[in-house]
Amino acid sequence: MSTSNLALFKENMKLRTKIFAHDCVKFSLDLPKNTLGNHIHGQLIRCSTSVAANYRASCVAQSIPMIISKLSISIEEADESEFWLEFAVDEKLAIKERTEKMFQEAHEIASILIKSRQTLQKR
Template identity: 35%
Template sequence: MITFQEKYKENLILLKSFGFAKKIVQYCTILEENKKYVIANQLLKSGTSIGANIKEAQNSESKADFIHKMKIAMKEADETEFWLFLCNELENYPNTEELLSEVFDILKITNKIISTSKKMSQ
């Protein structure tokens, strides 16, 4: 059986967002074990939605649709960044520095993809 990494080995943003989603699931599992359900739920939704929207953009119907879906992914990454910053500021929450670094990278790459796509469609 082929893995996600094998199937999309040429697509950096898909690989990064998939790996990030896996780490978010693991982090949220720790939060839930510590009864931090509300933030775990919010972070799980936004953190896994990034990759899902980027994946959906791969099958967009037009360049405009691609850009729109990538913008949604970027908004989810922004929300995820918020929750990670919040977790870092709260007592008794696991450190989020590594996750923050990864979401920063995803935001930079996504922003570049959007701006390049806009230029190419003009």
Template identity: 35%
Template sequence: MNSETLKIRTKTCSISIGKLISTLPFNVLNKNDSNQLVRCSSSVGAKYRAACRAKSTADFLNKPKIVEEELGESMFFLELLEEFNPDLKVDISNNWKEGNELLSIMVSSIIRIGKNEQNRKTS
């Protein structure tokens, strides 16, 4: 998967989560969890774009790790929202699945980048 496709997917994921959040009933739990989810889910796309513009190898290695963290947090808050909003289980689950796919892609990329960097250092 190329970087342009991932830029689109991370942005689409953030938009989908934003639309989901806008359908949540207002209560204290949804307010707090959705506020956290807005921040971490929108950060996924922003940090991925920053990774694509990395200025050094260290920067290039670090930014995808931040994306990985933000995806993990997003998935956690989706899990909490699912517990408190069972009527939205399908929509929440669909967003969780996309987050999990993106997380798998990021982890694979991080491993590949690390191996490439190790090979470069030993060559």
């Protein structure tokens, strides 16, 4: 990948992960205000915003091992976001149609970042 293509990829992923975080936060604000709803609310906000924050950190990391570390955290947090979205539906706190786009986006982000990590690990 050329330097300009890499820069464009990074900027697109920064935007994509930030939009994902915003969507999850907005969804979380609509969860019921009860013990379980509050718990999912906090967990989903934490992990979805961590996807974006750690991806951004990977873009300015000083070494390949640090980039891999930050990407790994983003992957784990994207997977956790999937879990909390699925759990909200399982517990009937949300309808599946409301979470499908975010669930798919979390999965796609994780898949992209896994491939990026694999590429870096070959270096």
